[in-house]
Amino acid sequence: MARPPGPRFSMSLIVKIVTAVGLAAAAIWSASSVPVPAPAPALAPWGPSEASAEVLADSLALDVLIGQVVGAPDDATGLDRAIAEGRVGRIVVSPRRVDAHLARLRDWQARAPLPLSLATQAEQVALDGPLTASTAGLAAAARPDLAFMTGRARAESARDLGIQTPGSGLRLGADETSERPVEQALVRGLREGQTLPVVTLAAAADLDAFDTLAEAGLMEVHVDASTPSGAALVGQVAQRGSYRGLVVADLGRSAAGAVAALRDGADLVVSSTPSAAYDSLSHALRTGRLAAERVREASRRILAAKAWSGLELVTPEPRGGGDGSTRSLRIDPLRAPSASLLHRTQLLTAEIARASVAVVQTEEGPLPLVGPRPRRVFTVVLDPGASVERALPFVNTLATGLGPGSSASYARLGLGQDEAHYREALDATRDADVVVIAAFPDADGRLAARHQAVLGSLPTRLPTVMVAFDDGALAAGMRRPDALLVANGTSEMAQTAAAQAIAGQIPVSGRLTRPVAGLAATGDGVRLAQQVLRPGSPEEAGIAAGAAARIDDVMQRAVSSGAFPGGAIAVGRSGVLLALQGYGRLTAGGARVTPDTPYDLASLTKVVGTTATAMRMVEDGRLDLDAEVVETLPRFRTMGKEYVTTRQLLSHSAGQRPWYPFHAHDIASREEALDFIYADTLRYPPGTRSRYSDFDMIVLGEMMTTITREPLGDLFDDEIFEPLGMTATGFRGVGVRDPEAAPTETDATWRGRTLQGEVHDEAASVFGGEAGHAGLFSTAADMARFGFMLANGGQANGTRIFRRTTLERFTERVRLRSTYPTGLGWMVNYGDTSAGSAFGPRSFGHTGFTGTSIWVDPDQELFVVLLTNRVHPSRRNTRIREVRPALADAVAGAIQTPPREPARAWGFGPVPTDLPGVAVR
Structure with missing residues (x-):
């Protein structure tokens, strides 16, 4: 939506208004004998505005310039008349609702001979406008980067609402430390947002701390000049060599002290009786107690600040017969803060609330x-x-x-x-x-x-x-x-x-x-x-807001196209769970899927249970990667398997066959199946290549149960699920139906029923539903806890499951000729995988035959979990192959910032790398 045009002020009209009185008054004042003024502070770096302001100031009569150096609060006595008569140039506004705020600002500016500068002492300009973090909150957070962004956010809101000097909340008293990186960053952000950063000085203020803020770009300082000690501070600040901005003397409800403050170096005096302050200055000029040059100098600085902050000096359009050589001031158009600004500021403020x-x-x-x-x-x-x-x-x-x-x-x-x-x-x-x-x-x-x-x-x-x-x-x-x-x-x-x-x-x-x-x-x-x-939302995790819609689109299209009846996802980054949702139904026309719907994990069992537990056991010494399997399982010695190691089982390089249809060969029990595996011959020399094998993980599971003397389900509970709070994850018995679980295949050839809540994998069923390669059930909510642990370097829920170095060791690519890239137990992201094109090179994960998958990018602290029952009613449905990478790309392809730095994408940067306390990346 286009901004409404701002009012324009013609210099030719101003000159007509003031010429008659102004020239006569100037003649009287110029002939007066006046005291030598105190040295004025050097002009702040206003840029091109300085020269334009000087031209304008020199063209105006002194009675007009007096009005530029007088300010008033919005409840001041006789304010409307003072505005219309040009007796006030600055108004300090109190917060109102946006509509009321803009209405009165437009009214004031329309009636003022010259544009008014607007300031606020409150840290929120409008009651229903953007709310930024308080200065106290910024100090508690001790994050200069967030303080800078807060300054930028306040500045953006202030400019929309016609405020040139937004409240900073900065106040210096006695015994202040001069090391103030957060306050310096806030000042820098306000200034780079093209507003005037301000600090209030108490009478006993530590001026060394003030110097630190001045060096950061402070452009206004407010001094309570209504007391003798405060009045004395005006001159000290004005002559402070480190400071080049405006000096504002607050006189309170009195006009007394206006002359002294201006004479001592103040550029602006603020009084609740502005007309009285104006008259006091006017009388002092006529009687010689105030130098005309001091007023001109102060007004030049005020006009330069106005122009710098958006009340720009421009050449107006030529009026009838004019040569267009006069100049006027244009007000930056006023508008209500946009929905985008409100939203981005809310994100930033919430981030600071957490950090503080x-x-x-x-x-x-x-x-x-x-x-x-x-x-x-x-x-x-x-x-x-x-x-x-x-x-x-x-x-x-x-x-x-x-x-x-x-x-x-x-x-x-x-x-x-x-x-x-x-x-x-x-x-x-x-x-x-x-x-x-x-x-x-x-x-x-x-x-x-x-x-x-x-x-x-x-x-x-x-x-x-x-x-x-x-x-x-x-x-x-x-x-x-x-x-x-x-x-x-x-x-x-x-x-x-x-x-x-x-x-x-x-x-x-x-x-x-x-x-x-x-x-x-x-x-x-x-x-x-x-x-x-x-x-939290994707934006809180440094991911584009549109990712949520893209995730929904991928999943809804998958359901509608028949890739699976339903599914659940869990997506997290940097500790933010940005998606935990169910899609579709358990069956066509069945109950809706939720994040708590149990799914058959199939081969995700290999990593969620078997590999994760092996990692813990290797770390604490219970399991040796390079030990031979027969040291634990002597029955494994036959048929050339005596030299197979634990590492080779995990890397699928032990030489065993991929799988075997036990159920089709009258092998009906766990012991019979193990007898077959132990007696089976190898298909290739161990360690020479990698070929995905259920047998390898079955044997590894048997090793772990033998070492710990615990059933596999109890072992996984003790080592992984219970510490992480994964209360809905575990093995299930055979032949027991669970109507709340997502059904898998209708098995007409062997079991004669639709499998719902019992393991789909035939070999795992022969093992009684509990094996190292398949059999676990879980929910998206539980898998989110597991995914976070992995993305968080092995630590979660008050427990370190394993060290980050252990995780890196197991997810490093094993360099063997293979059917797919593998680490130890984990698939790794090398070449064409179901992780899509945007997951990083150190990513790892796994898939499950029933339509499940997990991928983790440790460098991005990202995980994506997908649980579906794509094999319902038949395993012939293979459209899941397109869904997995599409989902991964919808998430990883929308990453905007490094991990745990989401604020970089909220439009209040970039953060200067030379700010104290800000790390250079």
Whole structure:
């Protein structure tokens, strides 16, 4: 949509208005004897705007220029008249809704003789406009890159809304450190967004810290000049050699001090009585107490800043008979922030909310609440507000984020509730394993006295997590909690981030920005790794938003074309679960597929169970890759197999046959099948080539059960599934139907039934449904947990399943002549694979005959899981071959940023690599 045209201001009209009074006044002022003005600060680097501003300023009468150096808040006395008469050049606006904000700005600018510059002290320009992170949140996150982007986001919103000086939230007081990388980055972002970054100085401000921000590109400084100490600071800042921007003196409700402030070097004086400030300056000029050149110099700087920030000096269209040589100011067109800006800013602010969560606890602290053991978590919400729904984002996110088997409940304690309700809530904590206190501040920013009493009544035997929203000081004075979590603000984003941190769904790296008496010091905060996936959008994972639609299209086309009756997917990157969804139905006309629908994994058993467990056993020494199989299974010695090693089983290079139809040869039991395998002859010399073999993985499974003396199902549970919380994954018995599982083939020749919830693979069925090559069932939800563990380097849910080096060792390509590229147990992405064309060269995965697959790109922290029943009703359907790479490409082909840096794609960069604290990539 085209922007509406901005108003234009003709210099010829301005000159006609001011000439009569202006020339006469100029003659009087120029003849006056005036004090020598204080040295003005050097012009800021306004670029070409400097020369244009000087030409314009020199062409205007002093009474017009006085108006340029006077500012006023939007509730100032007589503001409308002051605007119309040109007695004010800057308005400090308070937030309103976008429509009301734009309406009054257009009205003001239409009536002003010269364009007004607009500023705001609030960090949000409009109440329903883009909401950026607070400066406190940026400080807690300690991420200069995100601070720079926040500056750019604020600037983009401000420019749309006609604001040249958006609120930065930066304020310097005493005892400030001069090392301020986050604040420097914010200043840089605001400036590169073509707005004027501003800082407010307290009377006792540390000017060394100020110098640091000045070097970063600070363009405005606000000083409270209504007090003697503040007034003295005006001159100090104006003469500060490091600073070249505007000096703004805030006079409060008085006009007194305007002359002194301007004389001391201020460029702009802000008063709630702007006409009085204007008259004071005018009188000082006439009486010789203020130099005309000081006003001209200040106004030149103001005009240069206006032009630089979007109120551009341009040559107007010639008017009737004119030569077009006069100049005017054009206002950047005003508009409501776009839906895109709102969305991108929301993504950025949520990212900062997560990054700013700070946790203080010992190494043995309870957070995050992850692991295989189910927990009962009870939350006590201390909320002084009137809304009973205020804390719902926190309690709901926590309830859904805890692991399988865990439960979460809560009680809200409002200030108006009776004592019986309080006692009931405290009694309920005694049945919990963990108590969470979620404390919200009252109107004064404190913990209400009644709520303070609750903290002293908590059971002492239970682990307690104190969550302080907005200010860690809410926990001051309480018995030391087992963990203190501080979230910046009380917004839905802050609450969600706090709950996700408790549940292990996000990494924690924030720092306290102020001390908590008796509990923590400024800068405290532990680092906690992410342990479980968190649901999110593709953009939160650095993947294009359109990927979601492309994934849907691939899956819906596959179902409609008959590639399979239904399927479920799990897609994750950088700890974000960006897709977990079912498509189609179990059968034509049957129940809908969900992420919790059980699927026969078929040969995914080889990696999800057998290989993953082998990796753990190799790592801890229970299994030796280069040991001969016969050392564990003496019966394997016959027919030249005595020198076959564990490594050769895993790399499918042991020389065994690929498979055998036991059921067609009257082999009906596990022992009979093993007798056949052990007595079978080799098909080629071991270690000379690689040929995919079910036999290899069956033998490996038998080795592991012999070593551990555990059935294979129990072994997989103990080593992999239980630690990861994969409660729906495991082997199933033969001959037992599960109506909730996705059916596979209708077996008319051997079993005489449609297989639903029992293993499809005939050999695995002979083994009783439990073998090293096939037989496992799982869901997309469980496979997401497994995929995250792999993409996360072998660690998840509070447990390291195996080391990253072990994972790399097993997924490195084995260089043997082969039918397909393999590692140890894993398929690797070399040549033409079902991983498509966009997965990286170190990617690994596997497929299953029933229509299943998993692919992992460790360099992108990416996994894609596909579960289908493509063999229903018949295995002759092979259209899955086109679906697997198409799905992989829909995801991997849409990657936009490096892992865990999604903000790079949100349109607020690029981030300068010379910012302090920003890593160069």
